[in-house]
Amino acid sequence: MTTKKFxxxxxxxxxxxxxxxxxxxFIGLFIVFGLLYIVPSIIADMALEANIFLVVFHIADFVLTIIISIGLLKxxxxxxxxxKGRFSDLFSQYRLFFNYLFALILYCLIIFGGMLLLIVPGIIWGIKFWFFGYFVVDKGLGPIEALKKSSAITKxxxxxxxxxFLMLGSI
Known part of the structure; x- marks a missing residue:
């Protein structure tokens, strides 16, 4: 793989x-994105009495969050x-849900392991594997392959x- 200047x-x-x-x-996307996060939290606050409903609702909210994350990557x-991006792209990649979910779980476990090793490895590994989602969405790769590709391009x-990332965080 050739190294490209960043x-x-x-x-x-x-x-x-x-x-x-x-x-x-982007304004429309921000509004839709906001509503998809605000409305569920309002419903969750109203449903504090109904425990089973709350559990089901949180699971549905989690699934929706993953699907929207995949859509935003698309x-x-x-x-x-x-x-041009389209609003329909937010939900067009739902079939990648499990690949993305398993890759995300692995990513989080890697970060957690790095944080246990005094934080710096967690930051390094977080950057190293950051782009896994793009490979799941763009190339249709499985979790392990996507993490390996992310590792390769960040080398x-x-x-x-x-x-x-610090610059983006300051904007």
Whole structure:
């Protein structure tokens, strides 16, 4: 695999320009995304008395959150390929649910293990495997393959990615 140069500034410019040129879409996406998270929490607050309903509701909310996360990755990938995202993309990749879920569980276990080893390994491994979701969604890879691909593409770029994530967090 050839090593490509990673430009933090170029990545931020691309994201900013993409957002500006698709502002109406992103505002609508933000509203839909917000409603999909606000409405369930309101229902959960109202359902505190009905324990079984609350359990079922939290499971459904978790499933919906995973499906929307997959959809957001699909939208991000479309924009990175200079295609337009659509609201229907939020739910179009539901068939990847289990691959994404298992990869996410493995990712979380890896991070947890790293955090037990005095935090720094957890941060390094978090960056190393951060892109697993993109490989599940874009390439249809299984959990292990997606984590391996993420590891491969971040090799030699972890410090730049760490700084990039800090930059994004400050915006």
């Amino acid at each position: 430009s933090k500034g170029e990545a931020i410019r691309f994201g900013w320009n993409t957002m500006k040129s698709n502002l109406v879409f 939208i991000a990938l479309k924009f990175s390929d200079n295609e 030699g770029h972890k410090w730049n990615l760490f700084v990039f």
